[in-house]
Amino acid sequence: SGTFDKELDTDIPFNTSARYKVSAKVIDEDSRAIQKVKSVVVHKGRYYIGYNLKNKLIKANENIVLSVVSCTPRNISAGRIPVLIKIYRIEWQNVRKLSADGTYRWVSKKVIKLAKKLITTTTGNFYNIRKLYFRLRKAGNYMITFQSQDKYKNVITNQGWFTVYGGSYVSWKRRDDNIIKLEKDKNIYSVGEHAKILVKSPYEKVTALVTVEREGIMDKYRMKLYGTASVIKIPIKKDYTPNVFVSVMLIQGRIKNKYPLNKLNDLYKPTIKIGYTVLYINRHHKSLNIH
Numbered sequence: 618s619g620t621f622d623k624e625l626d627t628d629i630p631f632n633t634s635a636r637y638k639v640s641a642k643v644i645d646e647d648s649r650a651i652q653k654v655k656s657v658v659v660h661k662g663r664y665y666i667g668y669n670l671k672n673k674l675i676k677a678n679e680n681i682v683l684s685v686v687s688c689t690p691r692n693i694s695a696g697r698i699p700v701l702i703k704i705y706r707i708e709w710q711n712v713r714k715l716s717a718d719g720t721y722r723w724v725s726k727k728v729i730k731l732a733k734k735l736i737t738t739t740t741g742n743f744y745n746i747r748k749l750y751f752r753l754r755k756a757g758n759y760m761i762t763f764q765s766q767d768k769y770k771n772v773i774t775n776q777g778w779f780t781v782y783g784g785s786y787v788s789w790k791r792r793d794d795n796i797i798k799l800e801k802d803k804n805i806y807s808v809g810e811h812a813k814i815l816v817k818s819p820y821e822k823v824t825a826l827v828t829v830e831r832e833g834i835m836d837k838y839r840m841k842l843y844g845t846a847s848v849i850k851i852p853i854k855k856d857y858t859p860n861v862f863v864s865v866m867l868i869q870g871r872i873k874n875k876y877p878l879n880k881l882n883d884l885y886k887p888t889i890k891i892g893y894t895v896l897y898i899n900r901h902h903k904s905l906n907i908h
Contacts, residue, residue, distance in 0.1 A: 632774050634661045662771035664688060664695035666739075666763045670779055674802035674813055674848070677756050677784025683749040685763070687739040694741050700765045702735040702749070707758040711791040723791040732759065756784040756846035782815050782846045789817045789845065797892040799865060807899045808858070812851040814894060816865055818842060825849070826866040835861065842867070851896070858898040866891045 625639070637659055642652040669684040687698040708728045713721045733751060740747045753759070763775040780800055789798070802813040816825065822843055829836040829851060840849065851863060867890040 632661070632772070635659050658690075660690050662765075662773040663767040663769070664698065664765075664773065665690070666698075666700055666765055666773055666775045668761075668763060668775065668777065670777070672802060673779045674800065674815055675753070675779060675781050676848075677781050678752055678754055681751050681753065683751070683761075685737060685739055685747045685749065686743065687741075687765070688743075694743055695739070696741040698739045698741075698765055700737050700739060700763055702737065703731060703762045703764075704733040704735075704753070705729050705760045705762070706732040706753075706755060707760060709788050709790045711788060722793050725790045727790075729760070753781050754784060755787075756781045756844075757787045780815060782848045783844065784846065786821065786844065787817075787846045789819065791819060795888070795890050797865070797867065797890045799863070799892040799894040801894055801896065805897045805899055806853045807901070808853055808855050810853045812853060812863075812896050813848050814851065814863060814865070815846060815848050816842060816867070816892065818845045818847065818867055819890065820867060820869050821845060823867045823869050826868065827851075828864045829857070830862045830864060831857075831860070853896070853898060857896065858900055860895055860897045863894050863896060864891065865893075 621641075625637070635658075636656055638654060638656045640652065640654045642650055644650045664687050667686045667688065671682055675681055683702075685700055685702070687695040687700070689695050706729075708730065710726045710728055712724050714724050716722045732753065732755070735749055735751065737747055737749055758778065758780050761777050761779065765773045767773060797819070798817045800815040800817065802815075806812055820842075822841070825840050825842050827838040827840065827849060828834050835856060836854075838849075842849075849865065869888045869890075871887050
């Protein structure tokens with residue numbers, strides 16, 4: 618028996634807290650071994666920065682409410698803490714280039730631009746949380762970052778994402794296949810609500826065929842979408858419990874009746890794009906209460 622003491626360096630080589638695992642193994646003279654593993658959380662700083670956005674899918678020019686708090690690892694208020702907030706808009710530069718097989722393929726480059734900068738101080742009171750109000754004019758995907766520094770010069774960060782729809786033209790990342798991305802506003806819905814689904818369309822004006830499916834088509838809609846960041850609304854019905862699949866097919870006719878000399882490089886031909894997402898429905902209305 619005995620004691621072995623060793624100081625370990627807890628410098629974290631990245632910007633967040635980490636869980637350290639320490640493994641110890643003792644072997645006696647008869648080659649019998651005893652091993653134990655212990656883990657411990659090493660916090661990046663004295664406190665954490667938390668935030669809340671009421672909606673993750675926000676309409677352009679609509680008032681955005683952002684709540685910001687600071688708390689210790691024991692979930693106690695860290696007091697009045699200054700926080701730097703930066704909001705970045707993520708854009709895509711898409712160029713169609715001629716490939717070796719004679720077809721055109723999309724080449725996309727991500728561009729991140731600062732859209733807004735805010736400076737605030739947390740209240741130090743969980744019952745009176747700091748709220749910030751702002752608007753964003755341009756649609757698109759946004760990244761929000763939070764940064765602060767404690768008295769030991771530890772840099773404390775947090776980040777998240779949200780999406781703005783409507784408004785101006787958005788250049789989403791383009792693909793060579795016919796798949797588009799759909800983004801819903803919530804993870805789970807209740808009967809009677811409306812699901813908002815953002816259609817990341819490459820077209821500024823297009824016809825959309827929308828179906829709600831589960832072992833067959835339950836509902837279908839036909840609508841016109843204007844802009845590349847349009848939202849469709851699906852009413853949540855009892856029959857949709859526990860989940861349904863939503864399919865959105867975009868149908869684009871020939872562009873301005875243009876015809877190329879080479880059919881292989883027909884950039885103006887009619888096209889379709891299709892995307893899928895799943896909606897999960899709360900089962901509270903089907904639960905059984907016993908008193």
